[in-house]
Amino acid sequence: MPELNLDGLVGPTHHYAGLAYGNLAAMTHAGAESSPRRAALQGLAKMRLVMRLGLPQGLLLPHDRPNVGWLRQLGFAGPDDEVLAAAAAEDPGLLALASSASAMWTANAATVSPAPDTADGRVHLTVANLATMPHRAHEWPGTLAQLRLAFRDSRFFAVHEPVPAAFGDEGAANHLRLAPDHGASGVEVFVHGPPDVAGPFPARQSRRASAAVARRHGVRHALLTPQAPEAIAAGAFHNDVVAVANGPVLLAHERAFAERNRLLAELETRVPGFTAVEAPEARVSLGDAVTSYLFNAQLLSLPGRMALVLPAEAREMASIWRWLEDVVADPANPIHELHVVDVRESMRNGGGPACLRLRIALSEEALAAVDPRFLLDERRLDALEALVERHWPSRLVPADLVEPDCWAAARAARRALLGLLGIAPAELGEA
Ligand code: SUG
Secondary structure: OOEEEEEEOOOOOOOOOOOOOOOHHHHHOOOOOEOHHHHHHHHHHHHHHHHHOOOOEEEEOOOOOOOHHHHHHOOOOOOHHHHHHHHHHHOHHHHHHHHOOHHHOHHHOEEEEOHHHEOOOOEEEEEOOOOOOHHHHOOHHHHHHHHHHHOOOOOOEEEEOOOOOOOOOOHHHHEEEEOOOOOOOOEEEEEEOOOOOOOOOOOOOOHHHHHHHHHHHOEOOEEEEEEOHHHHHOOOOOHHHOEEEEOOEEEEEOOOEOOHHHHHHHHHHHOOOOEEEEEOOOOOOHHHHHHHOOOOOEEEEEOOEEEEEEEHHHHHOHHHHHHHHHHHHOOOOOEEEEEEEOOHHHHOOOOOOOOOEEEEEOOHHHHHOOOHHHEOOHHHHHHHHHHHHHHOOOOEOHHHHHOHHHHHHHHHHHHHHHHHHOOOHHHHOOO
16 A cells, blocks of 8 residues: 655745744744745655655645735735735734745645544545644645545545644644554554643644544544653654654654653554664754754655655764664664755754655555646656746745735746646635
């Protein structure tokens, strides 16, 4: 059973405005110059690498930004440019929120339960409400529209609306699935915020949201477990900054989970072949794990082995790389290959290789039922690269977001992208 990765194509308004409190990289780079073009090309190169490793690869589109509809909900009126001009004059910070390209991090688009885990034998997806951060809380309608289009064959898929915003849900970034292989029934681990976060940063995932998603999906073997408060305090605003799972393998920092011993014992009993590969604090400090994004890697099943797709930042920290080389050299570990990708533009906003993709294990039959306009091959990747070169700005600072030129460029880029993919705006509920 293959795993489809849907990567978020980085949008033409990608910028650094320091919008995500508790995300250290994003806070550090507030106000810096970004390159939307480079960001999108880096993402496309990663998609190409994973495709060449033999996995099916798809994409989710950047959302229509700046989000004029959202600004209208906030009381700005008139034609689009008047709405934007009024927001720019009155509250440029709000315009930055409305312009965020954060939908690129598709690990936060939805939580996915593959068919072998669910009561009705379909793949279930619940779109994340991303309620904790204002710039992300307006993503869900755009995500829902795309997922409903891509996965509209109800024989195989059920796409659910977000859980009510009272309970913050950040999607697959706080969800792990452990199973002997993609096609076997698995244990789904829903990682949520601890009951009392005394630390400086918010816990974004509510336990009630996690429980609701497991309930709606009809997950037969669900485990709920809290994040370690010290991991959140160290900058792990999502669990996927300190843990990743694939098949029966959990790769994690030893301080990722508040109830580590109980979790590992449970997985040991319930998942045939369960293997934990843990980084001890003595080799990799929690701080270095967050700086390097070592665990925000894609752990992929390839014929007879697993490969890890890591950010360049992990390669550049000597202690991290030494630990990884030891992991790969140990025959007891199933991870045998390391691939390094440059996704620095995304990393500066706290998004590594794993944040940029939503993975969906699905049967060949179900894969054939996915709308092909969301799937990639070499030719489409070439065409997308050319489109990005042509339409995406090479540089952007947050102050540019108030410029009408910037809005016009974003609009032109969107028209060209939808045209290339053959998707009519009306299919996404847009005028
Ligand atoms: O929600 N950064 C994102 C990064 C999301 C990473 N995703 C996963 N870990 N799966 C966030 O914190 C920064 C935007 C800014 O500051 O402009 C931002 O939203």
